[in-house]
Every structure is written in C-alpha cells, then in structure tokens.
Amino acid sequence: MRVYLAGPDVFMPDPLDRAAALKAVCRRHGLTGVSPLDALADEPSDWAALAEARRIALRNEAHIRSCVALIANLTPFRGPSADAGTVFEVGFMRALGRPVFGWSNDPRLFADRTQAFLNGFARCTEAGWRDGEDMLLEDFALRDNLMIDGAVLASGGALFVADPPAQGRWSDLSAFEACVAALATALGQRG
Template sequence: MRVYLAGPDVFLPDAAGRAAALKAVCARHGLRGVSPLDCLEGEPSAWAGLGAARRIALCNEAHIRRAAAVIANLTPFRGPSADAGTVFEVGFMRALGRPVFGWSNTAALFTERTRAFVGGGRRGVDGAWRDDEGLLIEAFGLADNLMIDGAVLASGGALFAAEVPAAARWVDLSVFERCVAAASRMLLGAASRC
C-alpha cells in the first residue's frame, strides 16, 4: 500500500537520509512510503526536456495519483503555517477523494503561532485578533488554516501533533510514527475487508 510522504523534509540538509528514515517507519507499519525525491517509474520521455521545477511538480502529482493516501508533515515551515507545497499536495489528494493524514512537531495552535509571527497582534473593535495592517487573524482553535485541518478530517484521515523541542523539530519522528500507525490501521484494515 503506497503512501505519499508530503512535507518540507526535502529541504533538510540530508533529505535523502530523512526520506529513508520516513520510509523505514512506513515499512514497519506495512506501508510503502513514497518520497517526492523518488524517481517516477514510467516517467514520460516528453518530460525530459522540461525545466527542473516543472518536471518535479509533474512527478510529485504522478506519485500522489498512484498513492492510496498522503501523510503530510504539517510542522510550520518558514512561518506560522505548513509548507505551501505540502498544503497543495494535501488539497490535491483531497480532490482525488483519498485519505490525508497530517502530523506536526508543534502543538501550538495556528492562532498562537500567527500572533507570535506578527508580533502579537491586537484586538479589533469587534474583539477579534488583528495584525498591524488590521487584517483578521484566523482564530478557530485549529492546528493550521481551517482549509488544511478541514481537508484532512473530511478525507477520513487524522491530525497528530505534539510539542517537540526546537532542536529536535526536524529530526524527531515520534509524532510521524503515531500518524503512520493510524494510517496503516485505516488503510490495511479497509483492504482486508475487501
């Protein structure tokens, strides 16, 4: 059972080592992890002449189409929210009607992270939190933007989060392991009932 491993892990200094570690966790739970770094079997020859960015995007979409689910690292990346590319991949899989599971090594809610990012924000006359430009700060008590949480939950997947020390944020796989275990129970349980 193939699962696509979305996340900013591809930007880590040892991205290949990280992909191998993520795949090993998946294998322990009976799943085949597919990294965005993996070569695409049967890649169309017409893609060879494309620029690197376009080719990577097409390969990642093809990997997602071939997967039974997405397991997305939603740990905030370069700001208060998840990596933008990962968020696209979550939405892409949701549009395909397949499960999305999310995990984060940050337990702080999106509102708290956004307020910290914008320097605290302030209460508007309506009582809502606003940034220095007067723009509303989303405050629904969710892990991330409501569309991200909503996509994961509506897909039948689940979100897992725990606060990991900052020094271990990009190496600790304990939350990922919990997420993969849940995905495995759902996916392999459904397959055994067929």
C-alpha cells in the first residue's frame, strides 16, 4: 500500500537520504513510502513547458492521489506551526477522504510554541493571549492549529510526538516509526 510522506524533509541538506530512511521504515511495516521527490510515472509531456514550481505542485498532487494514506511530518518548521506545504497536503488528502497520520519531534502545544516564537511579544488578557497586533493566539491545547489536528483526527488518523534532544529534532525517527506502525495496523484493519 502506497503512502505519501509529506513534510519539510525535502528541504534537508540530504533530502534523498532522508527519503530513503523514511521509505525503509515504511517497508519494515509493509507499506510503500512515496516521497515528493519521486519521479512520477507517466508524467504528462505538456508539464515540461511549465515553471518548475508548478510541475512540483502538480507532481505532488498526483502522488497524493495515487496513495491510500498520508503521513505528515508536523514538526514545526520556520515558526511555531508545521510547514505550510505539508499543511496543504494534509488538507488535500483529507478532502480525498483518506487517512492522514501525523508526527512531530516537538512535544510542546501550539499555544506554547506560539508564545515562545513571539519571544515576549504576547500578553495575557481577559479574552486570552494576544500578540503585538492585538490578534488572539489560538489556544485549544492542541499540537498545532485546530484545522491540522482536526483533519488528522477526523480522517481516522492519529498524531505521534517525540521529545528528542535538540540535536535530534530533524533526525530522530521514533515518532515516525510509531506513526507508520499505527497506520499499517489501521490499514490492515480496514482491508
């Protein structure tokens, strides 16, 4: 069973090695991991004339459509929340009505990460925490924005979190391994 591996892993210094490591974990659990970096079989020839960014977006959507489920690396990326592209892919798979599972190497709740990101520029009011522009900080005791957590849970998926040392933030795969194992079990139960 093919599963799409969403996440900011494509931005790592060694994205192909990372994809190979993620795919190896999937294989151990009887799944076939599909990376956004994988070539697309039968890519339409007219895509060659498109800008690279457009080709990547179309290729990723085609990969997602070809998979039975999605596993998202939701480790905060360049801010307090998950990578924006990954979040789109979570929503895309959710709209297809297929399972979405997520994992993160940051155990803090979204509200706590947002306050830390604002670095003292948040204040507590009667209505809740507000940023420097008087905008309310989301605080539902969730791992990320309510729509991300909501999409994962509504799809029948689950979220897995690890708390590795700082140097393991992008290399520790324990939460990913737990996520893959749970998805493999869930797919087996559905099949």
